[in-house]
Amino acid sequence: MSLASPHYSAWALLRARLAGSGYWKPLWTGRALKNHYDVVIVGAGGHGLATAYHLARDHGIQRIAVLEKRLVGYGNVGRNTTIVRSNYLLPENHYFYEDALRRWGTLSRDLNYNVMYSPRGVVDLAVSDDEVPALARRGNALRLAGIDAELLDVAALERRYPEIAPRRARRFPLAAALVQARGGTVRHDAVAWGYARAASALGVDIIEDCEVTGVRVQAEVAQGVETNRGYVRAERILFATAGHTGMIGTLLGVPLPIETHLLQAMVSEPIKPFLHTVMVSVFPGHGETYISQSDRGGLVMGGHLDGFPSYTREGTWDRMQDVVEGAVDLFPQLGGVKIVRQWAGTNDMTMDGSPIIDRLRYNNVFLNAGWCYGGFKTIPASGAACATLVATGTAPDLIKGYALSRFASGHLLDEPGRGPFPVRL
Numbered sequence: 001m002s003l004a005s006p007h008y009s010a011w012a013l014l015r016a017r018l019a020g021s022g023y024w025k026p027l028w029t030g031r032a033l034k035n036h037y038d039v040v041i042v043g044a045g046g047h048g049l050a051t052a053y054h055l056a057r058d059h060g061i062q063r064i065a066v067l068e069k070r071l072v073g074y075g076n077v078g079r080n081t082t083i084v085r086s087n088y089l090l091p092e093n094h095y096f097y098e099d100a101l102r103r104w105g106t107l108s109r110d111l112n113y114n115v116m117y118s119p120r121g122v123v124d125l126a127v128s129d130d131e132v133p134a135l136a137r138r139g140n141a142l143r144l145a146g147i148d149a150e151l152l153d154v155a156a157l158e159r160r161y162p163e164i165a166p167r168r169a170r171r172f173p174l175a176a177a178l179v180q181a182r183g184g185t186v187r188h189d190a191v192a193w194g195y196a197r198a199a200s201a202l203g204v205d206i207i208e209d210c211e212v213t214g215v216r217v218q219a220e221v222a223q224g225v226e227t228n229r230g231y232v233r234a235e236r237i238l239f240a241t242a243g244h245t246g247m248i249g250t251l252l253g254v255p256l257p258i259e260t261h262l263l264q265a266m267v268s269e270p271i272k273p274f275l276h277t278v279m280v281s282v283f284p285g286h287g288e289t290y291i292s293q294s295d296r297g298g299l300v301m302g303g304h305l306d307g308f309p310s311y312t313r314e315g316t317w318d319r320m321q322d323v324v325e326g327a328v329d330l331f332p333q334l335g336g337v338k339i340v341r342q343w344a345g346t347n348d349m350t351m352d353g354s355p356i357i358d359r360l361r362y363n364n365v366f367l368n369a370g371w372c373y374g375g376f377k378t379i380p381a382s383g384a385a386c387a388t389l390v391a392t393g394t395a396p397d398l399i400k401g402y403a404l405s406r407f408a409s410g411h412l413l414d415e416p417g418r419g420p421f422p423v424r425l
């Protein structure tokens, strides 16, 4: 059937919709909330949904509910700048992030849903000679671990990415770049929808507008969760609430080493395709800009955290200005391009920049949190590993380093990034 076929026309779709022909199928079914589950997952973000999917698919657990206080994809999973990569320095991180990057490559097939993984490359630019040894060190560590990374000098950068015009005079002259060619972007809301659809098909109940407000405990064993729709019994409970994790700590009487901070992003009006990769640059004493071009032509941009704890999702003008100034410094031709949308999300920042996947206070309560500004890229690995932890009670090797106890023992996985603020997406 050709694309010109009337079957695909807007009128045909509208007619089908009006006629209620069943053309539009819900991606996940709105099942009723039951009063008892084997596993209750709190939070229908990327991590909650992926864990539910793997619990059902890999561990055969049948009675699973994902309880979401708003909508599927309302949180950070639908607010991020979609960047995926595995070029982290520390072994605990780079093996885990690499597991995720490999899974992105097959996720559309696994979920039977196109998540639009685009391995267009992630290019970390160095804007001073001082930065080059740190990039080289990271690249060497990655290659030793069998993960691709390439350090490009200015000549190689010019050949590979002429759009950045590395020899052009600029406030911060480019010195080198570390490239991960398999890094790139994935359409974020498709990830939420794809996992929700696949989990639902395996029998998972995805319940929206259902806020968890408490945990009932008897003899040091969690019995279930209180919600705005009543009490739900649960054999095991997983909290995957990202920016709201601090409140969960308060709920369970465990102070968590997590602060909630704002991170904002923005998109420009669509322009002709000119940027075929993801460019990241930290400007000394100034800010950070990461920029990619969406399939629609808009430039998707972000930078540092706003710099103060907050649960609002508004973002400040001065941070926006930093990001835009950085983008124009990299690409002066963007000077007249308009920003058409800006948004923010609440990030669960740990003090070392690495996540926490562990038990939380009770033997049958688990926590998946601390994703900071970089948890989108880890969703497929986190879902698989966290499901194993919840199903078997034992953390797989890949996530052993992400235990909560590291904050007490001092074995931090300090990888918040480079630059004056710890932001690496």
Ligand SMILES: Cc1cc2nc3c(=O)[nH]c(=O)nc-3n(C[C@H](O)[C@H](O)[C@H](O)COP(=O)(O)OP(=O)(O)OC[C@H]3O[C@@H](n4cnc5c(N)ncnc54)[C@H](O)[C@@H]3O)c2cc1C
Binding pocket: 042, 043, 044, 045, 046, 047, 048, 067, 068, 069, 070, 071, 073, 074, 075, 076, 077, 078, 079, 080, 081, 082, 083, 084, 210, 211, 212, 213, 240, 241, 242, 243, 244, 263, 264, 265, 302, 343, 344, 345, 346, 347, 371, 372, 373, 374, 375, 376, 377, 378, 425
């Ligand atoms: C602007 C921005 C840009 C980013 N860019 C990138 C990037 O390019 N690459 C990258 O890897 N990462 C990025 N991130 C980070 C990434 O988006 C997050 O780390 C990740 O999405 C967090 O995990 P999640 O998807 O499970 O969270 P969320 O989608 O936030 O899911 C948590 C869910 O829990 C729900 N919830 C909270 N409390 C309760 C409760 N009591 N009861 C029921 N439900 C509850 C919330 O409503 C929410 O839907 C970015 C984040 C932001 C804000």
